[in-house]
Amino acid sequence: MAEYASRKSLLILLGICFIIITIKLIHLQIIRGERYFRLSEANHIRKVYIPASRGKILDRNNIPLADTRPSFALSVIPCEIDSGIITKLNKIVPLDSNKIKSLLYDQAYLRTPIKIKRHLDIKIASQIEELAAEFPGVTIEIEPVRIYPDGKAFAHIIGYLGEITTEELKSDSFYKPWHYVGRYGLEAVYEKYLRGRDGIRYTEIDALGREIGPIPEKREVPPDPGCDIILTIDAELQKLAYNLLSQHQRGAVIGLDLKDGGVLCLVSYPSFDPEVLTKGISTKEWEKLANDKSAPLINRVISAIYPPGSTIKPPITSLALEYGFITENTKFAPCAGEFRYGNRKFRCLGKHGSLALTDAIVYSCNIYFYQLALKLGIDKFGEFLKFWQIDEKTGIDLLSERKGNIPTRAYLDNRYGKNRWTSGLLVNYGVGQGEILLTPLKLAVIYSAIAQEGEFYLPHLLKEIRKSDSIIYRYQPAKKNLPVSKRSFQIVKKALQDVVTRGTGWAAYMPEIAIAGKTGTAENPPYRDHAWFVGYAPVENPEVLFCVLIENVGKGGAYAAPIVRELVKKYFEKRNFIANE
């Protein structure tokens, strides 16, 4: 029997196997136990984000300018589809071929739905729903999307959204791949308030990724909707301004509430459809839009600079009066239609004869202001422009505001070379031509100071921020006070009133409300002139100011002034100052 007893090999073999099993158990459960525990947690819990609805953007009367509504998105579960289903689907909805590829290969194992097409037409969505049996693994999901009622009229204020980019996802952990972010306008400026925070729902899933139900231990975090942004904009005025401008090729309108600097309307024409941009357009379409000669993407009110033309005369005059270069009665050499300086001739639109200051403004006599500019000299003139902060931004709550340009001595030396320029340039600056450049918004702000005799507010679009109907932030306008005597402004204001009643601004005249303002015609050779009019009303205790610029149409009095009149009229109709016929 001895040879039997020696056959312990089987028992030893068994022991070795059990030791290996024990080692493996130690490895799995003790050494790597925590990791597997986490894996098992993640395995059966799915975090489902509940999208927060983006805050609305409303006008001062709570009319929605940017809102959210449900839209259809096409989702597929990659592991449940095959190329046959995709081919069939592609016949109904054209799909991006790269997305198809990644669905069928890289992401093919995924058991969670992936959105492959958003903003689905309701007809297509219902068609796919009806054919659900033919499309296993394909679902129609409902998600909130941004809409812009009257989008074109408000496009430059409100802006638009865009799908988050891969780079942004990497740099800002707040965002998730399905997010849209503000790309332009107030959507971008107030992104942090508007976006809200997605809620989180934890659901238990089975091995196939199907949702089984909520997990009682993991409380749902409800979505925190974005704040509503209430603007100082008056939607009705804005739309009227847009319609009036749309009769021309290109232009800009800015309306200010003088009592707090709130922007009543801000229109740049031509415009674009922000909904189209939010949905996303092809690179080709984008290039077409960006390279359009009429530059619809540029906000002409804040991002384009123009020579002010004759509208520069009153701001210069008020300072010339203040510092005693002239008085109300100062006269220069009479106007005979042209002015010789050096070997150059500078023209006036009329033969005004000998004019005092008021009439020089009323008839916008260039000869008077050529001489005033020469009297001031380049340094003083530049100082005055600097006083009006033409080379600074107003600080309005929009992106891409541009600074204006002041032709100071340093600027001219730099541009033409030291002593390579003559005072002939200065003559032109006196009537707002040449290298003096500013935005329509800046001009409006300058006139708001004149209208209120030195007291004014900086322009802004935000009125208040509301969170579920309670105000969490209200914009506090800061009053600015210019160190200029009221007397100087009063002289200029009298002239501005006469501009409308008996001067170049007659087209802005309206019997019901006294308007004051100034025309401007900025030369833009070899094209036609830009037409300016900036006006405020009522003359006594002004409430509202509009500044209109129309590119390449001709005289300010003829083209821009009537628009101001219509806007003032609308404004006071709404305030019941004028009976609405």
Next chain:
Amino acid sequence: MSKLNNSRIIIGVVIILNIIGLVTIYSAGGSNYFFRELIWTILGIGILLATVKIPVRLWENFSIHIFILTFLLLVLVLIVGGGPANRWFDLGFFNFQPSELAKVAIILFIAQRWAYKKIAFNMKDLLIPIVAALSYALLVLLEPDMGTGLIFLPVLAGMMFWHGISMFQIFLLFSPIFSFIFGFSIYLWIGYFVGFAIITYRKTTVVSWLIALMTNILAGLSSPIIWANLKEYQKARIIGFLSPWLDPKGMSWNLIQSQIAVGSGRIFGKGFLSGTQKKLAFLPNRETDFIFSTLSEEFGFVGAILTLTLYFFLLYQIYKIAQKTQNEFARLVAIGIFLVFSYQIIVNIGMVLGLLPITGIALPFLSYGGSSLIVSYLMIGLAIRIYKENQL
């Protein structure tokens, strides 16, 4: 004193394992599975008690009949069988798997063939058991049931060793199988074959050396052919075993989910009924082949080690019976039982832990399934009877 204790200890250990199985089945599969398993447990204990009463001599006398009957059943199940594969007879209340019975039948058959041959073997004595085991393996593999199909050859080899055949001879006999495995890669096979030829040349006669070489060549050639004829899921399982993390949700899904289940149990487990892996269908066959992963998930390392200890203790007891038994037939039967249990336990747990490919084999006394449980009790009963007869 010790004789009474020994059989009682075995029965006690088996019943503890069975209770662990019932608890885990309840957790993994719910009360339906639990109650059916409970009925089979009662039936199994009945069979155990009955088997203890049957003299070993009787098994020896009927071993050929049992073998032939089982053979016929294995053929029949291929023709009329039900289930996902042709594995069982649907008897209404019970799905009877003849492959479970085949494990006992082959042990009895081989033991009977060798009981009086002692050490002087000739080719015929070896050939008949080999052909018998191969025919069972082939029939079960055809069902297809890879897990159970592969059990017959290790049992045969173990019994050969137990009966006094040298390791080298066994290796020589089984070398075609190694040749077959290496045959999946031509370079590995060439290496193996050259090595095999050199090592065996000196130790054998020229004739048997040539026979060994021929069979090795044939086996090596057959593996690519068989691979081409494997079912897709079988191929997938083999590939999945070789590279589990390559496609986390693809073929090796089962393997990874099982490891996560085991690992996530950590030391003390998630607690009874608290496993998340098994509850949500992450685990395949969670009340049958993967019962050990549910056990490990809910009862942790402590529960797993306790179970392993009980198994080792049980196997050791059976081994001791085989060692101490005088009667050669009974001795071989006992070691056969030891080998069947050992194989099933190691292969099943090895698979659950990701040490071995997923082949689908029941864990004795733990996995849900009537045929497996009843045959396990029958083998325990047989072992105890052998022990008792040897004590007389």
